[in-house]
Amino acid sequence: MDTLAFPDPLIDDPQRLQALRRYAVLDTPMEPAYDELADMAGHICAAPVALISFLDRERQWFKAAMGLAVQETPLDQSICRYAARQTGVFVVPDLALDPRFAHFDIVTQEHPMRFYAGAPLVTPDGYVLGTLCVLDYVPRLLAPRLQELMLALARQVIRLLELKRANERQGHMLVELEEARRQMAVLAHTDVLTGLSNRRAFTERLRQELALLQRGGEPASLLMLDVDHFKRVNDLHGHHAGDMALQHVAALCREVFRAADVVSRWGGEEFMALLPATGVDQAGAVAERLHAALAARPVPGIEPALVLTASMGLSAFEPLHPLDITLRTLDAAMYTAKREGRNRTVAV
Structure with missing residues (x-):
């Protein structure tokens, strides 16, 4: 059975959740850049399912889902929250034989998932937002070199998030700069005391x-x-x-x-x-x-x-x-x- 209790201290950590909110990624539309990274992970690992998963307080939400037709799952059905505790790739060779996951819906369904590998998505300030993971319908292993490549792709996901934040900050700065210019133009043409034209x-x-x-x-x-x-x-x-x-x-x-x-x-x-x-x-x-x-x-x-x-x-x-x-x-x-x-x- 599940050995991680709820509430989950890692998942519920206010600072981690604040970091996740900071990137404003939850419930945003699918984007090609993320889909491509998930597709690359699936191709490199020869896995039919590849996900970019973000761990919210009560759910895991997929920014990219290749080979899977769902957008999110409950947190108590999440293998990724185990992967979030690892510094490297979390590999489960056979989910059906692992008592932590054997009862999960993806394992007991008609076409069960048997293999999982997930690389944590770690922010520059050390918070784990979720995982880049791959799944397969057959038990298997994942070579160390492929695990390294998964970690590299996970870092690319974080770089995409950072780039989005930087672009948004720049956009806000441009808006503020334009407003400052407008105010300066008004001040340049306005008498400060009366508000009339100078x-x-x-x-x-x-x-x-x-x-x-x-x-x-x-x-x-x-x-x-x-x-x-x-x-x-x-x-x-x-x-x-x-x-x-x-x-x-x-x-x-x-x-x-x-x-x-x-x-x-x-x-x-x-x-x-x-x-x-x-x-x-x-x-x-x-x-x-x-x-x-x-x-x-x-x-x-x-x-x-x-x-x-x-x-x-x-x-x-x-x-x-x-x-x-x-x-x-x-x-x-x-x-x-x-x-x-x-x-x-x-x-x-």
């Missing part, structure tokens, strides 16, 4: 829009905004409150401007907006909505209540003017708004 990214977008306008695209408008008395906010409430104020302005801009509009933190307390396919009158209405939103919504989390105002310059995006001239004109309009009393929009 000056560099916005300038590039302006150049693209200018090229479209020069090819006859629909008119566009530009708006430049400066938070009024921002230095006073920092002096009275601290720089943390100043950061909160800029984030508040950015949040209101996201609400007020349309999805097609591009809003940027231009620098310090200055913001810029590009309104594609928008005339100056329409853009002026957007500016007024922003004035109203600032007046109605104090900066959250600051006491006493801090209500911001902004001075804005507004102009058409002229395709015939160089970009730097357009920006200087817009800047002048914004400072005119400041000189005229702040909290207003001046269009040019």
Whole structure:
């Protein structure tokens, strides 16, 4: 009878099972590379049945099964769990004469198996995952040289598993690298404090829009905004409150401007907006909505209540003017708004 008790300390070893899970091989489809190794083992040993078997907690599962029409068997019917304890090939010349296996289904079936030889599948860190084994319907022996070749093929099975793991790790690394690149690209074009486009990214977008306008695209408008008395906010409430104020302005801009509009933190307390396919009158209405939103919504989390105002310059995006001239004109309009009393929009 079976001399190995259940639970089986070797099979149930958590670290061994963890190593088996690490390779993620159980219940995967058949693969030619494994089939070929099993076929080679059967051919070299002149055996009609060759298996690549992995020992799970309650079953042995076959990654390759040449000459056998089953995918798995219960662990209490496994000869391979005996082979897993060997450093070399485990050979049973006649299963019917061995009291450990004579009662197994493969031995008592109509066409019984009589011979078994199994080489352990040992990971680089020493865990036995299963076996590469061959079986025959007649009792026999296996020459030492053939046993060496079986051990070599078993090592090839492990190399296949290691290669699969390496490829998966590389795939994960490539995904992580691509995500890091994407995040770096976002950061390169984003103002860290407000999450809006930074000056560099916005300038590039302006150049693209200018090229479209020069090819006859629909008119566009530009708006430049400066938070009024921002230095006073920092002096009275601290720089943390100043950061909160800029984030508040950015949040209101996201609400007020349309999805097609591009809003940027231009620098310090200055913001810029590009309104594609928008005339100056329409853009002026957007500016007024922003004035109203600032007046109605104090900066959250600051006491006493801090209500911001902004001075804005507004102009058409002229395709015939160089970009730097357009920006200087817009800047002048914004400072005119400041000189005229702040909290207003001046269009040019």
